[in-house]
Amino acid sequence: MDDRLCDRVLSVMLRTSALLTLLNVTPVFGQIVPDSTLPNPSQVSIEGNTFTLDGGTEAGSNLFHSFQDFSVPTGSEAFFNNATRIENILTRVTGGNISNIDGLIRANGTANLFLINPNGLIFGPNARLDIDGSFFGTTANSIVFENGLEFSATAPEAQPLLTVSVPVGLQFNQNPGAIQVQGSGNHLSLLQPPPVGSFLPFNRGDGDSGLRVNPGRTLSLIGGDIVLDGGRLTAEGGRINLGSVRSAGVSLTPTSEGWTLDDRDASDYGNIRLLSQALVDASGDGEGSIWVQGRHLSLEEGSVILIQNEGVRPAGDIRVNLSESLQAIGTTSNALIRSQLLNSAARLGNGGDIIISSQTVDLQGGGSIKTTSFSEGAGGNIEISALDSVQVQGTSPINPTLASTIQTATDIGARGEQGDLTISTQRLTVLDGARVGAFPFGNGGGDVIVNASESIELIGVDPLIFQPSVLGTTTLGAGNAGNLTVNTPRLVIRDGGRLDTSTLASGNAGSVIVNVSEVIEVSGTVPGSVNPSPIGSSATLVDESLQQAFGFPPLPTGDTGSVTISTPVLRVSDGAQVTVRHDGPGNAGSLQVDADSIALDDRGGITASTQSGEGGNIELRVDNSLQLRHVSQISAEAGGSGSGGNLTISADTMALLEGSTINANAFEGSGGNIEIATQGLFLSPDSRITASSQLGVDGIVTVTEPEVDTSSALVSLSDDPIDPVTQIVSTCAISEENTFIVTGNGGLPPDPTDTLRGQTVWIDLRDLSAPDPEERSKIDLEREAGRSDEGRSRRYAPSSDVTSHLVEANGWRVDTNGNVELVSYQPRNAPFLPSECLLER
Template sequence: MLRNLSSAFILSFVMGLGSANAGISQVTPDKTLPTPSEVTPSCTNCIINGGLQQGSNLFHSFQEFSIPTGGQVLFNNGLDVQNIFSRVTGNQPSVINGILRANGTANLFLINPNGIQFGANAQLNIGGSFLATTADALQFDDRTQFSAKSPTPLFSNRAPVGLSFTNPAPIQVDGAGHRQLVTSLQGGFASRLAFTGQGQATSGLRVQPNQTLALIGGDIVLNGGLLTAPAGQVEIGSVKTGIVGLSSTASGFRFDYPQSAQLGDISLLKQSAIDTTGDRFSNIRLRGNTINLNDASLLVIENTGSGTVGNIELQADQQINFIGLTPFNRQDQLPLIQKISRSITSLTTSGTGANILLSSPNIRLTDSAYISALTLGNGNAGNIQVQANRLDIQGIAETEAAAIASNITTSTYGIGRGGSIDINAGQIEVSRSGLIYTTTYNLGKAGNISINSQNLLLDGGNLRIAFGASSSLGTALTFIPTNLGSNSVSSANSGNVFVQTQQLRVTNGAQFGTVSLVSGQAGTVTINASESVTVAGTARPTQFDLDQRLTPEARQGLLQLQIDPSSVTVDRPVPSIIGSGGGLRNLFTEQVTNFFLTPISRAGSVTINSPKVRVDDARITVQNAGIGDAGELTLNANQIQLNRGGAIAASTFSGNGGNIVVNADQLWIRDESEITTNAGAGGNGGSIGLTSGVLAVLNNSRISANAERGRGGNVQITAQGVFTDRSSLISATSDRGPEFDGTVQINALESQLQRSSLRVLPTPEGSKIVTICPSQADPRASTLIDNGTGGIPSNPTDSLSSRRGWLPKAPASTTRSQSPPRSNPPTEIQDWVLNPDRKTVRLVVVGRGTPHAASTSPC
């Protein structure tokens, strides 16, 4: 539809081109001014004199106004003129394919309700700001107006304050599109834009530094068009009906759109670009009903100074669409490290980067579109803020040879701080390798991420494959899952992630969390979900013919690695993860790489608060794959379910295991699932503290705080009921021997559960001690009976088993009382503690009975 609109608009100009295509300007004054505009008829290089001057305002009025290719029009104003107002009262659109000029620093306004088209050769040579509009009239603060549809003899010497619209025609800017590339930085770990002269485009519409370039009209289409305002402002507003406010600023003008205004559509196509790079001011603002950035079209601000700049702001009443790559701009011909930049980029070195602000009911990123805020030096990167009812981020374009996923990201490659990402949206869905992340590659801390939503879904599906460039840090074959989080690839810390939602779902191999790959501290992860948290499923890398998709440079790079690109397949499934980790095993990528660095990073902490938490064939983890310690993991929930190999882990390869604290009414660990704080070489096992009404560990599942060469950890369980089966395990052992084992302490309070409360196993009877008469044989004699592993009665038909449960089984015994009972009545066993010899159990009584006198009765 958008392309059809563009074509229809071009056709509307055909009748108006006429002699303009023959090299003759169509600049024809009308007779509506007391002092008419003056121009030589049939001129190619035209000079406009005359007009009506009121104070510092100069008014011109034309029947038609167009400039052919190679033509020029000069408004020959006096240097005391601040504003030139030029209107078209005829019924033809303006076609500008030459140069518009004015003297001094005057601002130039071109008003034509019939439409305005700027061709590929259109240029501006003016000292002030430029406003092209298809408004009906320009309004002044003395309530007069300069109307193109209803000319009046009243003219003001005051400042303009508004533009009035009634079904205006479109504005279109044509051009050849930008050639700004993404190139490798820091050995392939990062990328930046290699501009063809930031803020210095040699084609398209360009104003002088610190000025405004504005297009305010009906539907606005940039068809490969380039708009440049160095250290200034570019404003694009699409309005159907209403009045747009206008006021002066230090960099030109500001525009205000009332809520009552009906807005139109804005489309940037065929690698269009808007650039306001500079050392101050630098704003880009788009305001419409629907905003589309297609075909790698780009909005960019680079702060070239040491101060602050403005914002990149998009606000749409209905929808904002970012489409990175399309068949139009297929990029297979470009090397892996050079890709056309797309969507939105904020960049800085010494100053503070521009903030990126997006607001619309629906925001969608697809086909390798990306929105990024970067710093390369000691300046802080800009922040990204998103306000929407629904946000969709969908992965990698099918035309992409070297995978660049659709993403919202902030990064630091210097000592400056990375920008934060704040998203407030009702529904958020990130899928097909889509990304929301912050990263540090140097000494600057990565930015934080804050998400506020009703429903947040991260869905992996099939993974995509990307190839990193050769570097001193290695060459990587990387699988890109869907992820949301913060990374550190340096000694700096990654950012923190905070999520407030009703439902969080991390599925099919998606990844959520923070990670540090070198020596920094992984950030904290905090999740508050008022309904549920679900982590479920795995993903496998997509298999496809790499050799057919790679450029010669990429293919040669694989040959240097001795990898045959036509035979690369990976079958290892990647689990869904929520976590904070350290070391080489990035939560977000599984890499085949030749890193020469030994990671000493530290895992962060994860806190989850939700009524329901389900981990199904997936992981919640604070693991550390380097030599650092694992992190801290806290879960507070009414019900927690671990199914089909689900894991809650604070394990480590060589450091100390972390700490896990779980508070739940019901905790089910089933089907080879686990809660573990195991430690690898040299580290000690971590601590596990479980407080639950019901704890069930079933079907080859385990709770473990084991160590290989260090000491076993600690497992402490407090529950009303603890249920295990013979195949499951609760342990805190060390491979070095019994003297290095940890402790397992289970505080099983008196159960108040009914049999109907348990859906898996019935409530086991506790070991009871009853008082009997010493002179009588009674079937109710005091006994201590082996109820089996974890209190589950042994089956008398089972064969003897040497399988070790959470504690060794001692022979059952029955002892008849041989003397009168003591003055204290017997009490129930309330606690079991595994002794250091690993063979005996210390039985702990919680509370004592009330003393009473010995009975003299014979029973």
């Protein structure tokens, strides 16, 4: 089409548009109008519903197009008629209008297509892509090249120095336009009707709708705020980039896995919102990856960010970098599809990781972050770094079995290994029946590590089905559960919340390691029941209906894990427990607590129990006090033929009050042994310590006082003999009016060179009453005599009326009958005693 024909077509279009405007009628077609800013301008020809785009300016393998307006109406097609040698088609929109695209965009060959409109992009529900390269839709100001040149949509009047180099970045101003993708939502469905709570891969359904690139290619939307309102983005085994950037730039790098983006130069971000079952899908035959960057990301109403690896090659990662917050809220209206981020291994290839960086992460109403293995491939890891908080709350209001969750999992029969879960944040809160952890149905489970610099709180249950809020690992099959490690200053578990590892089948439960620098508070039970809020590890018997649904054995046969706790303060109250337990034939694990103080109150317990196996051992090392009050207990019991576990307790002081107990009892087996080392043990009349067996041999209870290391109180003596007469001077007369008392601790006198200890109390025992007048006169006369006889040796002779008193023995003799008598000898050289020692009282 020559310039004259193009002008004629444009004139007709403008007149038609003006007429329709006067008639208050919206045009039924959009506009693709070229501008004249290129050396070789773009050309548009129209045939039926097809806009054919020719011309443009070539520079090497790059083809540059420039349009004043670029919109594709419903049912229409924009066809870039490029030469097949072209690798990159770079298209800018220089007018002031948003691009509305509700039809097909097509290009020849394998060229990548860049569409840049700073005013905004809207992709309607009928928008499609038919290109064999990658697609970039952006509201940036310009495309940046290696040599520093820019292809700008906001400064087109400057004649561009077009380049043959590859695009390396996008440059933004302070207020880029928004990008919107509309659609009817995802067509995800589960491959078969699921058992309650199970994990199944998706049938991804119709793949033709929405914006889609060919397998292995990149689909990128980079601009201001981004909204997917039921929209679908698909890159089978390729890469999807979603970036909401408001200033500075984003770098572009072509790789064998697609175009990667780097936003390190960006200084401000916008919001990304997925609603109405929107879908971002990089599933396929491995290597798919998804990158999301913005200020705030929300997934609502069953919207999904998905990589489902259906091939043999490993999948890529889902990476989410946010300057503020991530939210995943709710489910679809039928409660089958959660709002979620999911990276799964459906066949032989391994699943990828989910890596999230944000200020806050908030999951509600069944929202989920999950990696899963359904077959041979291993599941990916989850890594969450939230500078402020991670909060996981509640269940789906439509289907309460769908809990809000952060988890790694394996499906029933899956042989792939499960991934690990790591959360680093200031505060982790799990509320109202939500779950955080690793839960394998199949092969081995992953570990869970939580580092919370301020606190971890696990509170409450779902109010409808009483599902507890959980942080833990559980094996539901033959694979072993992973270990659980938490590090935080403050740990709070109450009202049915749980921190535990468990097994429901033949796999072993993991170990629990709790490191708390300030205080642990465990309190309460599930409302309306006696099920405690626990820290623990267990092999748990499940309901018969769940046994039938999932094929669980009648009794769990896997081993219970060990529990290790380190904290300054441990408080357990209101029926809560720190526990290791086995409901089947296996043995209970070991439980160890290192603390400055432990307080159990109102039925609080530290327990190790078995149904028929050997009781677990409990070791408590307490620097200060251990208190049990109001029917609290420390117990290592065994049912059936198992022997009771052993209890080893060391504490400075111990108190058992108000019906509290310490026991290591058994039924048929032997009672366990209880060893207690303490400086003070206080029992109320209704409290007890027992190690008994109903049918077997009783255990042994041993209470000892810790050995005192006297070596630290010894002082090295001189090797030279010392004459005590030359070293000791009695400066006061012996009388009952003067006393000198030294009281030691534990039989040892204090070292006078030591500093005073904090518990030292000064008690002044001097008699401050006035002296007898006659005695006072004696003292005064003696002082006067001393002054008048200055220079002479003076010796004080005690008055004859001084009463006798007890004198410490300093020798012994044998009387005539052969008896030994303790005696006191007066030294031969009596010391000089000045009269001034008679101080007034």
